[in-house]
Amino acid sequence: MKIWRGTGIAAILTACFALLMVCSCDQTVQPQYSQVLTLRGSPYERGLQHGKALSGRIRSLYSTLMTNSLMPYLNREQTDVASVLVRYSAVSKEGKESYFQTWQKDCQSTCTLNCTEKCGFSYLIMLESAINLKRFIPQPYLDEMQGIADGADLPFEKILILNTFFDTLLSFRSITYYIRQVQAPTLEGIHFEGVETDGQDNDGDGQTDEAGESDLTPFEPMPHATLAEVPTNARLVFLLHDIKLGIGTDKGDEPGVDPNTVRIRHNDTQYSYPLDKGTIEIQAVDEDPEALRVIFAPPGGFEPAAVSSIVVQAGDFNKIVNPPPEHARFMRDERVVFSTVGYGIPREQIPNEGLRDPNTQPPSIAFAARGSATADGQPLLAHHYALLDSNTSHKHAVTFVHVPDQGFPFVTLGYAGLIWGFSGMNAEGLAWSFTNSDTLNNPMVKSFVDDLFDASLISSGVPIGIIGRDLMQNRQNVGEAVDILRQVRATFGWNVLVADAQGEQAAVELDSNIKQVDRSGAFVIGPDTTDAGNLDASGNPLASVNGDDLRIASHYVKNLNDLQTQVMIFDLRPQRYWTSFYYRSLRAHSILGGQILEKYGKLGAAGAIEVLRDPDLVDSRDSMMAAVYLPKSLQLQYAMGQVPATSGDFVTMDLVEAFKTTGGE
């Protein structure tokens, strides 16, 4: 009996253990990276709701993206920038403090927290630009930012920087990239040996084997093939050149192109010198020690009746130690495309598309379709934005539904702490999206043009996100949107695509129009292929496949001479000559056109999503968000919260429901 009693005690104790076990089997679950937030009321009230609801995410985004990533990353550019723009020098010259040094000293004397960040070079750039951009932001949007700051218990300055850094960053990036590029080797020209005697009209000028037909100097980056009907045994001779500016961080280094850095990619085969000596030959240029002649002929010649793509890259002899790691100056990858004899298509009709290259990723794109392009004749707008994820942006994605007390309700896809988004649609069925389009026609360059070495890197104009907010809240249709875009002073280069419920659509290429000459800062492109304004010099549509569609990527197709000017020794040139986006954007634009054509008449939300998911159009590293808007039915399908954005499910949102004046989150 007693032993059973003992067993009973043991059983009770064991039962207690079992009960405890039940209490500890939970497993952590990933928080929602993409959230939906409905905001109602006045600008300040909406901001306050935003700040309160997303306080943690706002802090997280600011810290992980700005404090721990972008700010220190941009600080690395200070040496390069200060080598040209002396006010940013961290070193006194002739006993005189630079502007930056004085500012930093003042900052440090009052700073109590996070002083490394707040008194650093990049913070100065961000802060001064933010303060200047504030002048261009209408008061209701500033009230909304104030609401966010109050709701999240953060300083307004941080929220202002968070809302303006994007515009500042891209202008800053363009100028620093340009400074780097002018000190790197350049492709001066290409000579196609064998073309001058092949009996073909290779350049489409109606003449055969005329003088200079084989010689493409100076080199011109082209959206289409450089030559057509090239002999398969042709040899390509690239003339590379590296100059020393006498200023900048590379002054004093040995000038010239380092032959050991030459890399040539022919279609999907990579060659490099000296590994592939024979396929690549190097010749010094006697009369010019800073130049190098690179001769390329693939083993067995070029494939007949085909399109060949050549990507050439080289570095110089520099040993840049700041910013580390030590490296030479490398030129932008230059791509030329040509057809070989028997292909039979004029060069203007062969896009400079190239092949998939593991070294580059497609940029942001958008397209609109309507009428004969869609299965039901209804309009749609699709958008995929890619630029900067850094393993953090996607965790802070938010779909904001605004039901303002004045203006139209709208939805916008953005991030915690930002009052704006990268695309959106309002209750009137006006949808908008944008991509960035590198340009030197921006306010920071204007300062350089005006003040030379004493220039300030301060952005000005209406931030692109604020433009979008205005379109969403106050404009009914594409016509009204285009009117605003024509008038606005943009901070940088942007391509905007708008579409409405009536089926109207327009692409607008913006720059800052810094020279204020007889041109607008807005270049409007429509889908009508009978309108000469929508055609290129060869008569091909700029951005439409068949008249009921429009597409944009991250380069200009109409604003081809966004800036062309000389400032002292600096030759400021249009984007196609220097931006790293150019060739990959050409490729994306071309592939996107092909995809639209393939699905013409069958496009709908599902088809548009298929296009957005095309691997050739997806930046696998920095894809941020993708969306398809159906303006007529006020439906939205979007994907964000993962990288790439399109790898996740597209979430459907009925905006008629979402815009109701009550309910929601």
Add this chain to the structure above:
Amino acid sequence: MTGTRLSSNLLLAVLASLAVIGTPTWARAGFTEALPSGTFLLDINYNYSWLDSAYDNRGKKGPLLAPIERYEPGGGRQGMLIPDASVRYQIMAFQLQYGILDNLSLGIGIPLVVRTEITPRLKWIAGDYQPQLGRPYSEEDFWQWAASMGQPKPGKWAGNKGVLGDIIIGARLRWSDWIAAFGKSGFSGALTIAGVLPTGKHSDREEIVSAGSTMWDLQTQGDLSFHLGFDKVFKKELDERLTLGIDVFYEWFLEQRYESPLGTRNPLLMNLRPYIGSSFLIDPGDFIGASIQADFVPYKGPARASWISKRSVDRAAGFPPLLTVSLRYSFVYVGQTNFHSQSDLWDYTQEDRWRPGYKNALSVTVLFSFLRLGAPLQVYATYRTLSLIPGKNARATDVMTAGIRIPAKFW
């Protein structure tokens, strides 16, 4: 540079899974042994643990920490850091036990960390081609890059030199003594409860790789432990040369508050305070498990009358055998560890590394007892391994222990 993953992972994953010093050990083997009334037992042992790998969510052994992808802002993947960390702990444990009744003993254990050493052993797999460099980042490139962002490469860390751990107080009641049938059948049952005094030290919040000396750091036992043990001694059948035991246990950990780092030494990786808040809470996953143990007596040894046995050979024969070999297997289920800060995103990155799992521990102890020979001394050595049988979400720790025990009775 999105560095918080690196920092926190390293910080937390170096918490070695030690064992041994926790529950007070007893004069003989088994889960139900208690000291005779009025007897003291001083146990001093030295523990050396090494930890180089961990079992992941699929039960596969790999580096202690998950690989970390590094990104160039807007420029793709720089590469992958593989923090193949290595952790060494040296701990001295001082335990004193006392038999209040023949079936009730109390004990106190004082762990003293002699030294902790963590070697990050960071490896690198190059990522995407970087056009501005003309090459992908090499490991050296990456750390130069990081340095230009203000972040030094984490080096070897050594600390906890002579640092006190959490003091353990425990009691064991062999309740089966009150039920005669248990004794007759050779069975015994005991309940052991232990708790800790929070005298241990938290890890240095500003260091990327560091470890503290609390029970949470050592992963040895909970702040409160409940053990229910049963032994079966084969007295008649095998002349007490075999004891089989089973022990079920629950280890409960107290929620702990940590101050958030400011990034004063590691501005990129440890600048967490601006978004996770000034402090955060760790609610550790509790342990639930069971052990089975077999104690073999290959050699009882002679029993000599001595001052310890009050010159009685019979009494001496009742002392522990000269040589006992114990084999133990423990299955330990580990619950989810939760983090609570102002950032649910950061919490998740931490919790993801501390998912529920289990450990399979094997240990072997060889104990020499000289009491029968007239010397009040026991010497033992234990090897405990979690690396032999795969676990899940658990560190594959190995520990060697060497110790002495000195029993004493003053009245």
